Amino acid sequence: MNQAVDQSKVFEVIKKEISSNDIVLFMKGTKVFPQCGFSALVANILNDLGLDFVSVNVLEDDDIRQGIKDFSNWPTIPQLYIKGEFIGGCDIVKELYESGELQETLEAKGIVFKAAS
């Protein structure tokens, strides 16, 4: 098997996912049933903001699990993409959410969200 060809195929799948959806969360488990505390935390933040997002369960696909790490050059899961841009992992998303910068990013990208009550 040619590894380079395989990787470019996986990258194509990832590129398609993040270009055809506004918000994509690569996570362990699903948004309904997260299987890792860090993934759950990011999914909760997105839910709190009332955001409609696509979740990709990396536990279901080893190629994506490794592929997304190589693609983003980021060693851990979860990974959040907004409008095709890598936003960060769990710690960064949490920090950005608490400081309000995540909300500013959403606004700048024209994505409607629910303000904190």
Add this chain to the structure above:
Amino acid sequence: MAMSAQDIHDLILASLPNATVKIIDLAGDNNHFRAEVTCSSFAGQSKVSQHKMVYDAIGSKMGNELHALSLKTSDK
């Protein structure tokens, strides 16, 4: 193989010699750590870049020997 807090501390410091590094073992299991890294080299870098600099210091052990490393970075 788990890593010790000292290993993580030393790896980060080897790459970022001017950093102040604090490692906290979150679960007491040598597997879930939090690193607080303050380094003037972070100035002007995005959070993603700052975290990448720490991940690069730890190298391929991240996500393998080391399951979880919560990061907090600051330039001062």
